[in-house]
Amino acid sequence: MKIAVTYQDGDIFQHFGHTEFFKIYDIENTDIVKTEIVSTNGSGHGALAQFLHEHSVDTLICGGIGGGAQLALSQAGIKLYGGVTGKADDAVNDLLNNKLDYDPAVKCAHHEQEHGGAGHTCGAHGCGKHH
Secondary structure: OEEEEEEEOOEEOOEHHHOOEEEEEEEEOOEEEEEEEEEOOOOOHHHHHHHHHHOOOOEEEOOEOOHHHHHHHHHOOOEEEOOOOOEHHHHHHHHHOOOOOOOOOOOOOHHHHHHOOOOOOOOOOOOOOOO
8 A cells, every 4th residue: 555645844735736756654564664755747637636636645635625536537547545644653653553643534624714705716727717
C-alpha cells in the first residue's frame, strides 16, 4: 500500500488543490518501510489525482478538498481520508491503527468558513466563481 499526505512543514496541508508537496509512505503489512517527500511541480486540482496515480498511491490523507478532485481520485481508484488536521506522520500511524479521525463528507471547507455565504474569492483555481 502507498499512502500520500498533503504536506507542509510536517503537517497536513489543508487545501488539496494548492498542495506543493506530498509525503508518500510505503506500507508493508502495518509498517512504514519508506517515506519520501515529492513536489507536485505546480500541478493543480485536475492533475493531482493523475500525479498520485503515477506514483502508485492508493490512499490519500488531506484536509479540505473540492468535489471535482474527489471525483478524480475516485476515478483513479484512490481512497480518500479528508478533513484531517495535525502532523502527517501521526495521521498515517492512526490510519494504520484504525484510529484516524476523518470526515467522510469532507468539502472544500474554506469557502463558507472564510468568506461566508455571499461568495468567495478563490480566483481561477477552479473551485467556484470569482465574485
